[in-house]
Amino acid sequence: MNPAPLSGLYAPSLSLVTDLYQLTMAYGYWQQGMQDREAVFHLYFRKAPFQGGYAVAAGLALAVDWMENFHFSEDDLGYLGSLQGSKGTPMFPAAFLQFLRELKFTCSVEAVAEGTVVFGNEPLIRVQGPLLQAQLLETALLTLVNFQTLIATKAARIREAAGPTDQVLEFGLRRAQGFDGGLGASRAAYLGGVDATSNVLAGQRYGIPVKGTHAHSWVMAFEDEPTAFAAYAKAFPDDSVFLVDTYDTLEGVRHAISVARQMRADGHELGGIRLDSGDLAYLSREARALLDEAGFPKTRIVASNDLEENLITSLKLQGARIDTWGVGTQLVTAFNQAALGGVYKLAALRNADNSAWDFTLKLSEQLAKTSIPGILQVRRYLNDKGHPRADMLYNTTEPLPEQLTIIDPLDPTRRRPIRSTNFRELLEPVFRQGRRILDLPTLAESRAHAQREVQSLDPSIRRFLNPHTYPVGLEENLNTFRTNLILEKRPQRPA
Numbered sequence: 001m002n003p004a005p006l007s008g009l010y011a012p013s014l015s016l017v018t019d020l021y022q023l024t025m026a027y028g029y030w031q032q033g034m035q036d037r038e039a040v041f042h043l044y045f046r047k048a049p050f051q052g053g054y055a056v057a058a059g060l061a062l063a064v065d066w067m068e069n070f071h072f073s074e075d076d077l078g079y080l081g082s083l084q085g086s087k088g089t090p091m092f093p094a095a096f097l098q099f100l101r102e103l104k105f106t107c108s109v110e111a112v113a114e115g116t117v118v119f120g121n122e123p124l125i126r127v128q129g130p131l132l133q134a135q136l137l138e139t140a141l142l143t144l145v146n147f148q149t150l151i152a153t154k155a156a157r158i159r160e161a162a163g164p165t166d167q168v169l170e171f172g173l174r175r176a177q178g179f180d181g182g183l184g185a186s187r188a189a190y191l192g193g194v195d196a197t198s199n200v201l202a203g204q205r206y207g208i209p210v211k212g213t214h215a216h217s218w219v220m221a222f223e224d225e226p227t228a229f230a231a232y233a234k235a236f237p238d239d240s241v242f243l244v245d246t247y248d249t250l251e252g253v254r255h256a257i258s259v260a261r262q263m264r265a266d267g268h269e270l271g272g273i274r275l276d277s278g279d280l281a282y283l284s285r286e287a288r289a290l291l292d293e294a295g296f297p298k299t300r301i302v303a304s305n306d307l308e309e310n311l312i313t314s315l316k317l318q319g320a321r322i323d324t325w326g327v328g329t330q331l332v333t334a335f336n337q338a339a340l341g342g343v344y345k346l347a348a349l350r351n352a353d354n355s356a357w358d359f360t361l362k363l364s365e366q367l368a369k370t371s372i373p374g375i376l377q378v379r380r381y382l383n384d385k386g387h388p389r390a391d392m393l394y395n396t397t398e399p400l401p402e403q404l405t406i407i408d409p410l411d412p413t414r415r416r417p418i419r420s421t422n423f424r425e426l427l428e429p430v431f432r433q434g435r436r437i438l439d440l441p442t443l444a445e446s447r448a449h450a451q452r453e454v455q456s457l458d459p460s461i462r463r464f465l466n467p468h469t470y471p472v473g474l475e476e477n478l479n480t481f482r483t484n485l486i487l488e489k490r491p492q493r494p495a
């Protein structure tokens with residue numbers, strides 16, 4: 001199933017999902033006659049989220065969908081025409097609105113496939129095209145990629161903690177940042193490694209398996225717990241998971257067992273029980289013992305209650321017998337890091353007579369925030385097992401030297417010669433002059449890719465506490481070029 005448009009939740013045209021300044025700049029470029037100057041932008045983040053060692057790239061399919069539908073509707077143009085400056089004059093003249101009306105998306109776009117592991121400073125998307133258009137993409141691309149990548153990464157960490165065989169269910173919709181936040185989070189969580197969601201719209205929209213148990217209200221609506229369990233079993237004789245902690249957890253497990261015996265006599269099996277409060281390590285061990293003793297070794301134990309990767313790791317260390325993890329709030333809100341700080345920076349612009357590239361640079365007091373000029377590609381070097389060893393950013397407009405060396409963009413004294421000849425290039429063509437040339441994988445394929453990608457990373461890079469830094473460097477010539485450009489642009493004030 002192809003990823004259906006996220007935009008479907010709202011209006012047919014979403015080209016106003018942007019910041020006003022993109023449109024004021026667009027008008028200014030048009031007025032200057034600069035609208036068609038060829039430009040290159042890179043979208044990248046500087047630091048992996050959650051103080052982790054990697055991120056899982058996500059959001060590309062939604063961005064592709066948004067770009068394919070990029071146009072200004074009559075409604076959009078009517079609204080833009082109504083905007084006024086502080087003197088009461090129209091912000092955008094009619095001739096510019098006419099230009100927007102006729103605007104066709106003609107950019108070329110390269111991107112990293114969803115599910116690929118990525119690191120700080122690496123372009124996830126490279127846009128090349130008319131300056132005005134490429135500028136207008138900034139906000140929407142960042143909105144989509146920042147959130148999707150953040151949540152997919154959180155899900156990958158939760159999957160890492162749960163291990164490859166436990167089930168992970170995403171239960172977050174009620175705590176999400178609105179409907180769209182909930183829908184987007186369910187998509188990204190699945191991509192990052194959860195098995196199913198309770199979010200029914202996400203199931204319909206993206207083909208994600210939907211799963212769930214029942215709430216405390218179900219138990220409270222009956223005269224006692226055994227009656228409630230028996231009634232649920234009547235409704236779903238082969239798909240019941242009983243929530244056992246409404247009154248007393250271990251008493252609840254005993255009630256579940258007595259109903260499970262009756263179910264078995266009728267030719268059905270209880271799927272599982274769910275623990276939602278108390279000491280989950282202790283209660284799950286006790287519940288496992290009761291279930292096993294009673295002859296229900298296959299009945300699963302689901303746990304929920306503000307779970308996240310560190311808690312899951314701790315519960316496992318405590319010998320918890322949980323095999324299914326229901327994770328809500330902490331996952332869909334990326335609780336411990338509210339946003340991924342991805343940015344979109346101009347890196348090259350054709351000069352006025354179109355004869356050569358001018359490479360552009362955003363200076364900063366901090367080297368970490370100084371951008372990287374060029375038309376960049378990311379080359380990932382692999383060891384003989386096909387596992388990532390180091391990534392090299394290089395400028396595709398310059399020939400590569402014979403002997404390759406990568407240099408840490410934050411510390412030029414840290415360098416590594418490249419010996420490996422086994423590599424792959426991460427940015428792949430998606431649009432050529434506005435025409436899509438890449439068939440996107442399905443969400444399930446991207447999810448499988450993400451699992452392989454994360455597993456191919458060394459455990460030292462995957463660990464949660466103080467992970468090892470994966471080497472990402474600038475190819476030596478690019479580093480020299482960037483250093484010289486910094487020196488050229490930075491004012492040299494006498495002391």
Ligand SMILES: Nc1ncnc2c1ncn2[C@@H]1O[C@H](COP(=O)(O)OP(=O)(O)OP(=O)(O)O)[C@@H](O)[C@H]1O
Pocket residue numbers: 276277278279280281282304305306307311314315318
């Ligand atoms: N063995 C454990 N080790 C560490 N943390 C645990 C363990 N068992 C449960 N937790 C976590 O501790 C927190 C306890 O939450 P809280 O203080 O709300 O109590 P509760 O058990 O949910 O009580 P109630 O829902 O009845 O108010 C939850 O985040 C839960 O996942």
Ligand SMILES: O=P(O)(O)OC[C@H]1O[C@H](OP(=O)(O)OP(=O)(O)O)[C@H](O)[C@@H]1O
Pocket residue numbers: 171172174175276304305306307326327328329330
């Ligand atoms: O804990 P989360 O990771 O967000 O997972 C979802 C939670 O949502 C449900 O209860 P809800 O929180 O609505 O009520 P409760 O905590 O009072 O049971 C469920 O029982 C989980 O506890």
Ligand SMILES: O=C(O)c1cccnc1
Pocket residue numbers: 171172198211212213214215304326328
């Ligand atoms: O199905 C469940 O158990 C569920 C769904 C949403 C939130 N909490 C739990």
Ligand SMILES: [Mg+2]
Pocket residue numbers: 305306
């Ligand atoms: Mg709760």
